[in-house]
Amino acid sequence: MARSNFLALAILILLLGLWEVACWIFTIPVFILPPPSIIMSTAVLRAPLILPHAMTTGLEIICGIVLALAVAIPLAMGMFAFPWLEKALSPFLVTSQAIPVFALAPLLVVWLGYGVAGKILMAAIIIFFPITVSLLEGFKGCDREFRVLFRLMGAGFWQTMRLLYWPWALPHFFAGLRVGVTVATIGAVIGEWVGAQSGLGFLMIQANARLKVDLVFAVILWLSLMGLLLWYGVGWLEKKSIFWRNNQQILE
């Protein structure tokens, strides 16, 4: 643990060092790739400017996740309850992934206006697929013997869902959620490119048009940190939720 944290830090410093040195040696222009020192100082110094935009994007992502969950959970349950429904819907789900969402962005703007709704939908579209698929896999992975038991206990579908399938699928669910939240930032950012008044995507385009490339990269840094935060946040939530896996020591 300590060793790997140390290594991660070492790799990080090495990469940043190489990048910094490369910028100076090859005199890579700042407007193509600013050195990390400049990016970081911009990210810190311009925090008062960036923070409100980050809050907008953060809000969009959180709402996107909630919306995605609101769709993914009933969908996965439905497809689990009716295998023919799964077979019937899976081509549509796959197709929904192959559609480049940014192409729908202008449409969403027309339907939902320039508020946060369109961005939330964008993030949700990107997240819901991995969640649905992994939740369904989780449900399906439940051992047959447990199903027999619940059958004989006379448990109904909803009861079995709540007491058995859902906790059973939790580890899968979190795996899907973890993948989902990482790319959710991209969904929100694409949404913001299409039309927005605030948000990190908006700030990024604005900075780019003004050729303030250091600010563009500072925003990317913030976005990456938000992605990491979400990743580890979900990991933390997973650990708390699946409490029965925490300490596997056995009382003998």
Add this chain to the structure above:
Amino acid sequence: MARSNFLALAILILLLGLWEVACWIFTIPVFILPPPSIIMSTAVLRAPLILPHAMTTGLEIICGIVLALAVAIPLAMGMFAFPWLEKALSPFLVTSQAIPVFALAPLLVVWLGYGVAGKILMAAIIIFFPITVSLLEGFKGCDREFRVLFRLMGAGFWQTMRLLYWPWALPHFFAGLRVGVTVATIGAVIGEWVGAQSGLGFLMIQANARLKVDLVFAVILWLSLMGLLLWYGVGWLEKKSIFWRNNQQILE
């Protein structure tokens, strides 16, 4: 099986019908949402225009997949062999997912020129993450007893990799690949924003800016079909590769 195919078809027809009718009833302008009839006729009639672009994009996707595999496979093996490496690298892998790739476009042009290389890299960046993660999960899922066996057979790391871990992880690998190829189209399309001369992404942006929304949707239709083709192609490959799961009937 027949029932679910029938249902999928029914749902498809119903959705398309609703869409078509809605377009006429609400007189939705074609440049906002063209009815499916127009999209399909455009997709067919303009095939001579679309096809060369589709071939470019298809080539980029295929090469992107190959590149992603070339990175993901050694990476997953390395992280499997050295768990501290996994812990050390995972923050970087996660970050790589949260970065909006478009910001890197000028950088890619500087490094790789404006040929297909940049687009391939874009597609690869998007695909390699799910493949790496699921391959690693596959390796780690190998039962302890098999490891003891290989240990006692005096098998080295590479031999164990080849004879045990790799075939063991194949189902996971294909699951990751299937997720990867679906989003690869998005990767290539985003890549085509990087100074492209051709490709479906290029065609789509042009058509969009020219308010030829029917062509935009026709291109999306082509992209979706390519995504579906890849999805089912990988499924087919999976079935062929994991031949020992094909027919589970047992000789008694």
Add this chain to the structure above:
Amino acid sequence: QKLTLMLDWFPNIDHLPIYVAQEKGLFAERGLEVEIISPSETADGLKLAASGNVDMAVSYEPQTIIAASAGLDVKVVGRLIEHPLTTLLFLKSEKIKTPKDLEGKKIGYTVPGLMDVMLKAFMSINGVENYEAINVGFTIVPALVAGNVDAVMGPFKTYETVTMAHQNLEADYFELEKWGIPDYEELIFVCGAKTLTEKKESIRSFIQAVETATAYLRKHPEEALETYLKALPEADAKVETDAFHLTLPFYAAPGGSNAAAWQQFADFSLQHGLIEKPVVTEDLIHIW
């Protein structure tokens, strides 16, 4: 000699002289082999030209001034469209006759960082105080039709008007230069300072070829258009034809940019916050 040219956006009718020069062999007869590339983003051309990764780029005067102010070492070497095409565009209606009528309305703009500043300048010059500015990206027409905004800053009077007409929508607009914004050159050619010294002759030949093509298209507009449509099969012939006739008067006449006019726009930019550091346009413009 090979030259790479990055456009400001996807190929469109504004670039017709370049395509005519390419297809009619005007580059080739000067010993040039020109590769034309689309960018992912309008600022890409300036960055890549300044760093020498493309030889030349098509850009806008306002964005070039921003780049110069940001310290990018670029030179303006020629002109493509010599007056603004950018407008504040809206659906034709009795209600909007003068900019004053935009009081209290929702106004969209296309490029944050550029068009939002232009909008602000336009409104303050014309004494409009209350309005809401919204970034609509390039979803201009749908935003207008759906009523999300009442007008949009950024569309071209030669292009969006035509696409709208083809959708049976009648557009009206305010031309910026007629409402207090200094005249500027919509599309120009830039290259990196280093590229200019290294490839001076080729770049001069390129500019000459484009000027020759412009002269040709004035004489033979129909043939020029046909040449362009052949080079870009994905273009919609009917729309492009109408757009071409509207754009025809704006293709740049031979001769370089006017440093004094540029300086006027640069000063305007500084005054309205488009740039933060002053720009001396004499150093920016290369006179052949």
Add this chain to the structure above:
Amino acid sequence: MLSVSGLSKVFDQQPVFSGFDLTVTRNRFAVLIGPSGCGKSTLFDVLTGVTAPDEGRILWQESEVAHLGDLAAYMHQKDLLLPWFSLLENSLLPSRTGREDLKQARSRAMQLFSRLGLSGYEKYLPYQVSGGMRQRCALVRTLMFNRDLVLLDEPLSALDAITRKRLQSLLLLLQSEFDRTLLMITHDVDEALLLADDLYLLSAKPMRIIEKIVLHGDKPGRLNTPQLLAMKDMIMKRLGEDIDHGSF
């Protein structure tokens, strides 16, 4: 109490069993013994309604039922405790799903906990206690079902010799003290001989009853008597013969 007749089930064109008949009499311990993969668990699936039979009828106290859905209790070789519930919550599951009065059920469960030596462990999660304690908790849950018939699918085969022996006595307690009827699957001949009143020898797939043996004698102690040892050899031989027709 329970009888099935003419039961058939086909998987992939191969019949697992066809025309299968079986009768279980009230308050007796019926044991099914047969080779691996012969179709024992499939029979239970059909009985419990997890899968539908292709043919045949299930009779419960003279009247036909679709399956034993809420008529029988179930115990398996895996303890099937839900890891996210405490031992007590696990034991109360049948009462929850059966919408019984939980307060009353809880006090009954507590009594069983103390009866089976689990007092003080009610709040523990399954991973915190030993395998033997888990199986005892599963037994409590089986009793909490409050059903006359108990289906047991190799309930003890994962346990070590000692724990197994103790739980065998508890199974007998189910029958004698709690007045249950039991239908158990096993492939351990010793266990079958020790516990059964009615012992059914099953053939390899397609499964049918080769022989029904009725056993007598004092249960915990009878195993090492010469009669039982002789019977064991006979059963091994009979089962072996049948398997020899297959490919072993």
Add this chain to the structure above:
Amino acid sequence: MLSVSGLSKVFDQQPVFSGFDLTVTRNRFAVLIGPSGCGKSTLFDVLTGVTAPDEGRILWQESEVAHLGDLAAYMHQKDLLLPWFSLLENSLLPSRTGREDLKQARSRAMQLFSRLGLSGYEKYLPYQVSGGMRQRCALVRTLMFNRDLVLLDEPLSALDAITRKRLQSLLLLLQSEFDRTLLMITHDVDEALLLADDLYLLSAKPMRIIEKIVLHGDKPGRLNTPQLLAMKDMIMKRLGEDIDHGSF
């Protein structure tokens, strides 16, 4: 031939065993019997080098070794056949990893296939044959290791009574005909009594040897003799006593 001394292993601050000593003598069948979770598999992990011991030494023919990495063969209750290889390929794995002459190994494997009644199934994939055939193939592979010592971790506990009985005879064949030394884990007392020369009773965690019993008599047949039956009762009692200190 093999002896370990002072072996310790700690998991999560709890010792699985500490100061554990054991000696296995050439060409004898040593059996370890103990309750579930006492640390038997962990001992094998340490012996095979899957995990490093915290303390202690492993001696192989008088000289210290880090582990038995390439000195012993291994057989498990799961057949551990790789599903992507045919039976023959599976049996040839030790020869492949040991870089032996494959041609020669193949002819040896074919002989063993026919010796164990697997002729004609060489090209079948594991899923295409029965569980008994798979375990026999695993046995062929164990013999193909060409190693004097064979470690067996509950090799038969998943099989039904008949198959189990047949494979028990094959294990004895390993010892008598193929001249192997065997160290087997089981928790089935009958099996231990049937097969062992040296029988070690183990305590619950932390694991130690409660008693070593040396057994005599004709192996396949001795089980039902009064001495053995008495011994079985004694063993059950001894193991039971020990477990009673824990929470059963």
